[in-house]
Amino acid sequence: MRTRILTVLALVGGALGVALLRVGPSAAQVRPPTTVPGGPAEVEAGHQLYAIACTTCHGTEGEGVEDRGPSLVGVGAASADFYLSTGRMPLDRPRTQAERKRVAYSPVQIRQLVAFVASLGPGPVIPRVTGAAGDLAEGNRLYANNCAPCHSSAGAGGALGHAVYAPPLNRATPVQVAEAVRIGPGAMPVFGPDTLDDEQVASVVRYVSYLRKPDDRGGFGLGHLGPIPEGFVAWIVGLGAMLMAVRWIGTKD
Numbered sequence: 001m002r003t004r005i006l007t008v009l010a011l012v013g014g015a016l017g018v019a020l021l022r023v024g025p026s027a028a029q030v031r032p033p034t035t036v037p038g039g040p041a042e043v044e045a046g047h048q049l050y051a052i053a054c055t056t057c058h059g060t061e062g063e064g065v066e067d068r069g070p071s072l073v074g075v076g077a078a079s080a081d082f083y084l085s086t087g088r089m090p091l092d093r094p095r096t097q098a099e100r101k102r103v104a105y106s107p108v109q110i111r112q113l114v115a116f117v118a119s120l121g122p123g124p125v126i127p128r129v130t131g132a133a134g135d136l137a138e139g140n141r142l143y144a145n146n147c148a149p150c151h152s153s154a155g156a157g158g159a160l161g162h163a164v165y166a167p168p169l170n171r172a173t174p175v176q177v178a179e180a181v182r183i184g185p186g187a188m189p190v191f192g193p194d195t196l197d198d199e200q201v202a203s204v205v206r207y208v209s210y211l212r213k214p215d216d217r218g219g220f221g222l223g224h225l226g227p228i229p230e231g232f233v234a235w236i237v238g239l240g241a242m243l244m245a246v247r248w249i250g251t252k253d
């Protein structure tokens with residue numbers, strides 16, 4: 001009997017472990033990455049990755065190549081992190097709007113490339129935001145005035161003419177939203193601290209995070225299976241284990 005109870009405890013513990021594991025990574029995504037990495041080893045590793053994939057368009061030392069890619073001197077960690085973490089870089093062909101696509105590098109490699117680009121000259125650092133700070137009503141107002149003209153009031157995006165479009169905002173993480181605001185990628189204007197201070201950016205980020213929730217409820221968010229389906233899996237596994245346990249303990253020796 002005692003071994004059975006121990007086995008049962010182990011089973012239930014295992015199920016709980018599964019549940020925690022499933023919840024862990026989604027919770028971690030909310031945390032912003034560290035600001036500027038940038039030890040010499042990281043910069044050097046980033047330089048090597050850069051030499052393989054970026055020099056043809058941005059030059060051996062980030063000085064830029066005419067008709068291929070702009071100079072990266074002074075674009076800062078925020079720009080490098082935004083372009084790499086949204087998969088925009090490396091670009092396949094020059095002269096097309098850089099689009100969000102499959103991310104080409106691991107988080108570690110992105111940090112190394114970001115460290116290298118940041119080492120080329122001072123520029124905007126990666127903003128620290130989570131989507132939980134800021135004021136929702138203020139964010140709504142700022143979004144309507146500054147972002148809705150291009151991205152639409154629901155954040156669905158829209159055409160801007162000449163084969164340029166403002167993308168939908170339902171895939172950008174809080175950090176990527178704040179980065180976009182500060183660096184103004186492609187045809188998007190830069191919103192510097194004089195236009196929107198950090199507090200106001202936090203409110204805009206919060207509002208954009210709020211906008212994307214209705215999409216998730218409609219089943220649009222297949223790409224990021226969140227804690228809800230994962231929670232169901234944990235429940236079913238856990239309940240199954242407990243039912244089996246109850247039956248097993250219940251059997252007479």
Ligand code: HEC
Pocket residue numbers: 050053054055056057058068069070071072075079080081083084089090091092093094095097098113117183185186187
């Ligand atoms: C085929 C050419 C090409 C390749 C390869 C390429 N880029 Fe780019 N890159 C561009 C062009 C063109 C732009 C400008 C596009 C835009 O702003 O939308 C750009 C923009 C950028 C920016 C934004 C600059 C700014 O003004 O804020 C960064 C950062 C960047 N690239 C980093 C990289 C890194 C790192 C790599 C290698 C992993 C890379 N790129 C590979 C062509 C390229």
Ligand code: HEC
Pocket residue numbers: 086088097098099100143146147148149150151160164165166167168169170171172176177178180181185186187188189191204208
């Ligand atoms: C003049 C039009 C315009 C305005 C105003 C504008 N954007 Fe953009 N935005 C763009 C364009 C164009 C892009 C795509 C840039 C590229 O990739 O080349 C973009 C890209 C983005 C992205 C990246 C989306 C992704 O998934 O990759 C975010 C996030 C974003 N904008 C947020 C904002 C916010 C927040 C505001 C208001 C503070 C704003 N934008 C105002 C035109 C605009």
